[in-house]
Amino acid sequence: MVDSSTTRDDPERAPLLSRDGPVRRTPLPFRQISILLFLNFCEFTARYSVLPFLNELLLSLNGGDETTVPYYASIMEAGRRASFLVMIMYWGRISDYLGRKPILLLSCAAVGSSIFLVGISTSFWMLVVSRCISGGLSSNAGIIKTAIGEMTDDTNRADAFALLNVPWSMGMSIGPLIGGWLSNPQRNFPRMFSGKLWGDFPYLLPCATIALATFIAFLVASFHFRETLPHKSNSPTSVESTQTAAQVQKPPPLRALLTRRVLLSVSVYAAIDFVTMAFLSIQPLFLAMPIRVGGLALEPTKIGSILGFFGLCDAVMGAFILGPLVRRFGLRKVLRFASSASIPIFLLYPLMNICAKEWQVHHHTKPRVIMYILLAIQLVLLFLLNLGYGCVLLFITSSAPNRRSLGSVNGIAQSVVAVTRLSGPTFGTVILGLSIEKGWMGGYAVYFVSSFVAVGGVLLTGMLPKNAWEAENPEGS
Numbered sequence: 030m031v032d033s034s035t036t037r038d039d040p041e042r043a044p045l046l047s048r049d050g051p052v053r054r055t056p057l058p059f060r061q062i063s064i065l066l067f068l069n070f071c072e073f074t075a076r077y078s079v080l081p082f083l084n085e086l087l088l089s090l091n092g093g094d095e096t097t098v099p100y101y102a103s104i105m106e107a108g109r110r111a112s113f114l115v116m117i118m119y120w121g122r123i124s125d126y127l128g129r130k131p132i133l134l135l136s137c138a139a140v141g142s143s144i145f146l147v148g149i150s151t152s153f154w155m156l157v158v159s160r161c162i163s164g165g166l167s168s169n170a171g172i173i174k175t176a177i178g179e180m181t182d183d184t185n186r187a188d189a190f191a192l193l194n195v196p197w198s199m200g201m202s203i204g205p206l207i208g209g210w211l212s213n214p215q216r217n218f219p220r221m222f223s224g225k226l227w228g229d230f231p232y233l234l235p236c237a238t239i240a241l242a243t244f245i246a247f248l249v250a251s252f253h254f255r256e257t258l259p260h261k262s263n264s265p266t267s268v269e270s271t272q273t274a275a276q277v278q279k280p281p282p283l284r285a286l287l288t289r290r291v292l293l294s295v296s297v298y299a300a301i302d303f304v305t306m307a308f309l310s311i312q313p314l315f316l317a318m319p320i321r322v323g324g325l326a327l328e329p330t331k332i333g334s335i336l337g338f339f340g341l342c343d344a345v346m347g348a349f350i351l352g353p354l355v356r357r358f359g360l361r362k363v364l365r366f367a368s369s370a371s372i373p374i375f376l377l378y379p380l381m382n383i384c385a386k387e388w389q390v391h392h393h394t395k396p397r398v399i400m401y402i403l404l405a406i407q408l409v410l411l412f413l414l415n416l417g418y419g420c421v422l423l424f425i426t427s428s429a430p431n432r433r434s435l436g437s438v439n440g441i442a443q444s445v446v447a448v449t450r451l452s453g454p455t456f457g458t459v460i461l462g463l464s465i466e467k468g469w470m471g472g473y474a475v476y477f478v479s480s481f482v483a484v485g486g487v488l489l490t491g492m493l494p495k496n497a498w499e500a501e502n503p504e505g506s
Contacts, residue, residue: 073200112165120168121440139166141243148236198344300486306453
């Protein structure tokens with residue numbers, strides 16, 4: 030056991046979110062958080078920018094065989110995800126030793142280098158290498174959460190984590206715009222880009238544009254971002270402080286981090302993410318599928334407009350609403366309410382299809398209106414479910430035994446979630462296909478099975494403490 034006086038005297042040994050904070054809310058360090066959001070934005074923009082021209086790029090690299098494009102795309106994506114899964118926990122661990130800033134800069138450089146390599150790729154395997162660099166060296170996902178956890182306290186951390194949805198939403202919107210509009214510049218803008226270079230590398234312009242933005246982010250972070258790891262950000266000024274720094278130099282071993290509260294927090298994170306990924310994999314298929322098969326048969330333009338509008342509202346509203354909700358109702362209540370949305374969100378799918386079938390047969394306006402109302406309710410539930418991510422990140426941050434282990438704890442969480450982001454979509458699409466093919470429960474079995482799985486995640490949230498983890502538990506310190 031650790032003496033309580035030792036824990037009070039040495040803030041390094043106290044779990045995050047555990048100290049008695051000020052009554053008044055601490056202002057957010059907007060300058061530092063803005064730099065982290067800019068880094069995150071560049072990563073998401075790079076990731077989604079390749080989508081508009083990916084099919085065309087793969088065709089140019091495989092000799093024009095359309096039948097092999099999905100095969101090549103799956104190899105490329107598997108390489109990126111596998112390298113991410115293998116490396117993300119180690120980058121979190123390394124950041125506990127070297128600091129957050131060096132790893133953030135390395136990750137930023139990897140994102141810029143990777144997207145630039147995509148633009149100059151002349152073979153499929155060169156493209157695979159570029160995506161593996163992006164996956165293996167890009168560790169922003171965990172390190173940014175770690176840095177935010179260290180630069181905030183329990184009065185403002187919910188507001189800070191809520192902002193993480195903004196760069197994701199913006200990257201999802203701006204990335205495809207850059208990739209679509211700036212690709213093939215010799216064909217689309219012949220007066221400005223008539224040189225041979227643009228003909229040989231038709232995707233260099235969008236990739237180089239994003240690489241340039243990433244380079245700017247690298248420079249901004251290099252000169253203006255302050256290290257958040259305690260012993261790196263506070264230089265020793267005396268013999269006593271030097272000895273204290275030496276004592277906290279080494280983070281606890283990984284085995285010491287596998288405490289009940291870390292494992293429970295990460296399990297809740299994985300449960301929410303699994304269900305969300307399953308839902309998101311089904312959603313675009315359901316909206317586009319023919320009504321007779323079980324979908325809504327919406328046009329691609331309408332689907333894009335609906336999802337784009339939702340993404341904008343989700344980012345803007347989520348950034349401002351999470352903090353006040355947590356302060357008003359408590360962390361566990363908000364998380365449990367948010368995760369509960371995962372149960373009815375799947376059950377609305379068959380109801381919408383029934384309305385669509387009724388409209389298709391009788392051509393009455395009422396079923397069509399009800400269908401869109403149900404779709405709007407489903408998107409509201411998705412917004413609530415997304416709020417759960419910010420809540421569970423607060424639990425993960427507070428579950429760390431001490432500040433020096435936060436990078437490793439976030440690395441463990443990101444490693445587990447990397448698995449759910451592979452298994453969740455696979456679960457959703459495979460069960461959807463089998464439900465339709467076999468006619469299980471009229472083709473609706475996937476929705477009832479998914480709702481049943483979601484119940485498990487909701488029950489897990491009941492095992493969490495009311496407002497993050499308390500300081501008196503000395504695990505891992």
